[in-house]
Amino acid sequence: MLQDGTVHVHEPDATPTRTRLIVDVDTGIDDALALLYLVASPDAEIAAALCTAGNVPVDQVTVNTLSWLEVCGRPDIEVAAGSQLPLVAPLMTTEDTHGPQGVGYAELPPPSRSRSARSAAEAWVELTREQPGELTGLVTGPLTNLALALRIDPDLPLRLHRLVIMGGCFHHPGNTTPTSEWNVAVDPEAAKVVFDAFSIVPPERRPIVCPLDVTESIEMYPEHVSRIAEIVGLAPSGELSPDAPRGTRSTAEAPLVRHITDALRFYMEFHRDQGIGFLAHVHDPFAAAVALGAVPYTTRPATVDVELDGRLTRGTTVADRSGMWKRAPNADIVAGTRPAEFFDHFVERVGSYIRDLNLPPSKN
Ligand code: BDR
Ligand code: CA
Numbered sequence: 001m002l003q004d005g006t007v008h009v010h011e012p013d014a015t016p017t018r019t020r021l022i023v024d025v026d027t028g029i030d031d032a033l034a035l036l037y038l039v040a041s042p043d044a045e046i047a048a049a050l051c052t053a054g055n056v057p058v059d060q061v062t063v064n065t066l067s068w069l070e071v072c073g074r075p076d077i078e079v080a081a082g083s084q085l086p087l088v089a090p091l092m093t094t095e096d097t098h099g100p101q102g103v104g105y106a107e108l109p110p111p112s113r114s115r116s117a118r119s120a121a122e123a124w125v126e127l128t129r130e131q132p133g134e135l136t137g138l139v140t141g142p143l144t145n146l147a148l149a150l151r152i153d154p155d156l157p158l159r160l161h162r163l164v165i166m167g168g169c170f171h172h173p174g175n176t177t178p179t180s181e182w183n184v185a186v187d188p189e190a191a192k193v194v195f196d197a198f199s200i201v202p203p204e205r206r207p208i209v210c211p212l213d214v215t216e217s218i219e220m221y222p223e224h225v226s227r228i229a230e231i232v233g234l235a236p237s238g239e240l241s242p243d244a245p246r247g248t249r250s251t252a253e254a255p256l257v258r259h260i261t262d263a264l265r266f267y268m269e270f271h272r273d274q275g276i277g278f279l280a281h282v283h284d285p286f287a288a289a290v291a292l293g294a295v296p297y298t299t300r301p302a303t304v305d306v307e308l309d310g311r312l313t314r315g316t317t318v319a320d321r322s323g324m325w326k327r328a329p330n331a332d333i334v335a336g337t338r339p340a341e342f343f344d345h346f347v348e349r350v351g352s353y354i355r356d357l358n359l360p361p362s363k364n
Pocket of ligand 2: 025026027028030031055140141284
């Protein structure tokens, strides 16, 4: 069962097919960018946005997701809330990274509608029963909701077209402990439940895992936001310059440009405080683009498990690439991409969506 060295190359689909998604988020600055990107994608259809406690508590995640989808022009998308807590661990949140409300300095209007009557776990189960084999799951937060859904229905993996996860790190330092990535570290038990449960799917449907090893190469700079603003038709503002005072707010006329500028300023200041530079790792939009098959990437198969007991290593994802555990691969781990191509695609898609959203009705 030697798997080492097997690299699969995925190029963007020349004729993209429509991808229908269940998106599970802990919104979160980069989750918000992922949702905007999907809303802006003609080849994506979001069946539901499910909310998990993570970057901020689940009630705040749910409010953020409701508000954000409304600002993005999609108040029709179902938003369901998940568990207040991880399966076993006490909840940790990271307002330092994502701001007091989870969206940096952005001030979103309160949502004008309510969350779904069903829970996130129920939505996972019911949607995959209604549309077996049709839906791609995209999880950009902790895996709590999906793990709870698997408790209700262990056959769920067989009804999902594909699962794409932003999570884990393998040959790369962690961002939460020296060896663990945030989404897994928040709820390690849930991550283990998911990796174990998806061992039953055939190789062509193995979960695609986007780890920090690759997502930290997805570095968003102020220049990318300027390019979006330019496509929208706004004059250069310099509001996101690293030299502008900390906390400088955008005055852009287009609400979405204003909100992403304010959210990203907070995220970039956080990265600068960490010694990384005035940039932001936008992990979740990259995972969204992988889910659509819209960016180039390579994968390597592996058997993935999660350390639950280590005194220093709890929450660490471990990949067996050589069959040492004598267990079949249960994941395709993304090993590389071309970040500049991702950003060209992302900037164009998001910029033209915001431009068209802002056109007066007569020009639409
Ligand atoms: C992940 O952690 C969160 O803070 C981000 O939203 C992303 O999903 C990166 O480790
Ligand atoms: Ca996230």
